[in-house]
Amino acid sequence: MSLSRRTLAAGIGGAVVAAGLCATGIATAREDRGRSGRRPQTRTIRYQGSAGAVTPLELAAGLGYLEDVRLEWIGNSTSGPQDIQATVTGDTDIGGAFNGAIIRLIAAGAPITSLYSYYGVDAEVWSGYYVREDSPVRTVRDLADRTVGANTLGGQAEDVLRMRLRSAGLPAGRARSAQIVVVPPVSAEQALRSGQLDVAVLGGILRDAALERGGIRPVFNDYQVLGAFSCGCQVMRDGFVHDNPDTVRAVVGAVARALAWSQSRPAPQVIDRFRRILKARKRAEDASALQFWKGYGVAGRGGVIDARELSVWRDRLVDDGIVDRRDAPLDRLYTNRFNPYSGAA
Template identity: 40%
Template sequence: MTFSLRSLALTTALGLAFAGAAQADVTIRYLASHGGLSAHELAEELGYFEGTGITLENVGYASGGPESLIALAGGSVELGSAATAAVLNSIAAGNDFVAAFPSNGINDEVQSIFYVPEDSPIRGIEDIAGKTIAVNTLGAHLDYTVREALHGKGLPQDAANLVTVPGPQLEQVLRSGQVDVSAFGYWQTTFEGLAREHGGLRAIFDDTDVLGEIAGGFIVLRRDWVEAHPAEARAFVEGSARALDHARDNPEETRAIFARVLEERGENPEVAQFFKGYGVREGGRATERDLQFWIDVLEREGRLEPGKLKAADILFAPGQTVAAR
């Protein structure tokens, strides 16, 4: 079975039209991120889902993307959010997911940054071999960025020791000397900004140095859910894309909403002032390179059979048809 996405142009005007097109009342459960506010959460705060039949339900927190994808595969949630490499690994393992739109992107303004104490002897990527690096989770964006960074220097991709540390503790473990490097993800600019303000840290590299400008991760939907709820899926993507654009055009208002939501969750609202944006293209557009870059990496590493995945088959984007695999 196939479904056409030709009508899914990500524009504000069509977003309003699709809002009225949704037919059913659907609840979309999801896992939130500590210190973060996803585009769909912002869209709900802005009222973009009113009249669509869509209700969002936060059912807890995810420590990272792989946990989110496991919940999606198991039916505990209706959407996942994960780094592109993790999404591709999950699809390759048999999960029939659609990459709906980039959750975040990396560029010169929004990026993942690897920090060391100012007096650390570590100066660049070539120095991280044998060192301990704190990341939010394994098998996701920061993990693959480190692997690709080491590969680019001709070093073994597993030369660094990665340990998992929750976002709110990244600064603490670095300053206490428990790790050599702390990696603040592009979705953790709030924690990165606070750590930078406290001083005494030095950035050694960021993910744009390694990957260039690219989507960092995707909001992911199950294909069967999209097929069962085509109008609602359309309205969800449209509303979320509008929120991405709103955040770019209205950063101060977005930070204020961010702070309020964090406070309502019982998190620290002060970190909202460091939110830099989502780093995505206008209209939440994705390109095939956003996926193909990582497909090529996974094939190179022998983790993915050559030709098994094609970006066009899984990218939920205007003017494309996505066929069931």
């Protein structure tokens, strides 16, 4: 297995160039103008899903909150950065990713805005950084120069790691010496046990199953670093929001209600709804992992975005010289004006 590092810059650059060339054209081609000269607002939202899982957007549809807005599933996302890049280029109308990845893309010129939080970390929903029992890694500082398996570059696992290394007193250069290696989550445990990785980031059912098998131990987890904290948002293109404000308000309001519904119900009741949604959409999916669902981890009621949920990552990216603060002002990164649980609505 070849464990080589790629940079996110190429993907971001390609997305931004593609956005400049075709995002507006795609949106215009899809929506015909009416006799009055105003473009009719679309009532169809194209999106990517996740196999065997139910996103807050899909939950909103399953609960009937979307009313006459129709979801068009175009496939499953391979990662958060890929999902929001698909939104930038106009292949989808909505996408979601870790907030640090969103900031990188916006700072690079992508015309997107975060509309609501859709996943996070809490006492029940978190990921740990695990090593083998016999590993020489004993403290956070020992993670410098190690290979760390994560699902994508420029994602939450990488930024949390850099943040934790800096808080342990390592200078920026040493904090960046830990090498992120892209590994599918289902393969991370085996890569760790076979010695191909020094560290593996494990969460959810994959973490629980690995711990049950034994032979690994944690160095730290992201809940210890962040506490209860929303970590990712769903975004739309600015042009799409401008042209379809009523549809956007309907979508954000519906998802906000769905998130609030999931936050106020016991997990078994939410899981039962998930099973019905998976059965109804007929994608031949394995629903076995649903039994381990413990929540979305969203901190704000209804997915309302707290400025700190973006500023903490922006400040880290600025300190490391990855992003210029002038390219990522907070009021450019997100809005709560469509969320009925926000005073800005």
